[in-house]
Amino acid sequence: MTLLMWNPDWETGFPLIDTQHQELFRRVDALMSAIHMDDARQTVPGLLNFLADYVVEHFQAEEAEMVASQYPGLDQHRQIHADMTAKVGAMLKQFETDPTCITDEVLEFITEWLVLHINGVDRQMAHYLIRWAATHPPAQA
Template identity: 30%
Template sequence: MTMSWKNEFSVGIQALDGEHKKIINMINALDGAIGRPEEQRIVQQSLSAMADYVGRHFRAEEDAMHLAGYKLLEPHRKTHNDFTAVVMGLARRKNLEAVELQQILVNWLTEHILKIDKDYAESVSTWMNALKRQH
C-alpha cells in the first residue's frame, strides 16, 4: 500500500510539510518488507525509526505552536502522545505484518494532517510571517 503526498496535506509550512513527506516515505518503505522472510525484523526496525523520527517531528510542531501562541496546543499534544502510545503498543506486538502497519500509519497520518494539523497551520503561518516582517 503506497501513500502519495497530496497538496491537500500541506500545512503551508515548508519544514513541517517536508517532515510529513519523510513520514510518508517511511511508510512506503515498508512495501519492501512485504512477504520477505525478514519481514518481522524490518517491521520492528521501521517502527523504531518511525517512533524516533515522529517524536522529533512532534516536538518541532509543538514548539512552533507554542511560539505562535496556538490556543489548542495541549489537545494537539495529547493526540501526539496518544499516537506515541499506539506506536509503542505496535512495537510490542509479535507477528505484525508490514501491510497492517502501513494501513494503521496511513489512516492515522491522513486523519491527523487533514483534521488536526490543518487547525494550527494558520496560527503558525501568521506568526512566522510576522517574524519575517520584523527582520
C-alpha cells in the same frame, strides 16, 4: 516499490511540517514494502524503529512551533500526539513478542490516521503558524 504516494493536496503550506510529513510517509511506505519481502525478519525491526523515532521527532518539532507561537490549541494537539505516541509505543512492545503484528491493516491504520491528522488539526495549526510568522517577523540581527 512505492505503495504509498504523497498527495500534494495534503501540504499545509508550512515548509518544515510538510517536509516532515513527506518523510513520515516515506518511512511508512518503506515498512509497508518490507513486511512482504523475504528478508522481512531482518529489515522490519530497523524500519519500525526508524518510523517510531521519526514520529516522536516530528511531533516534538510541531509542538515546539506551537509553543513558540503561543498556539491556543497546543494542549489539545499535544494530547492527540501523546495518544498516538502511546499507540506506536504499544505496537513496538507487541512487536517484541509477536513479529507478525505489523500487518497491512496496522500500517493502513497509521496512514489513515496521518492523513486525517494532517488535513485536520495540522492544517489548522499550520494556518495559525503562517499567520503568526507573517505578523511576528524575526528580529533583525
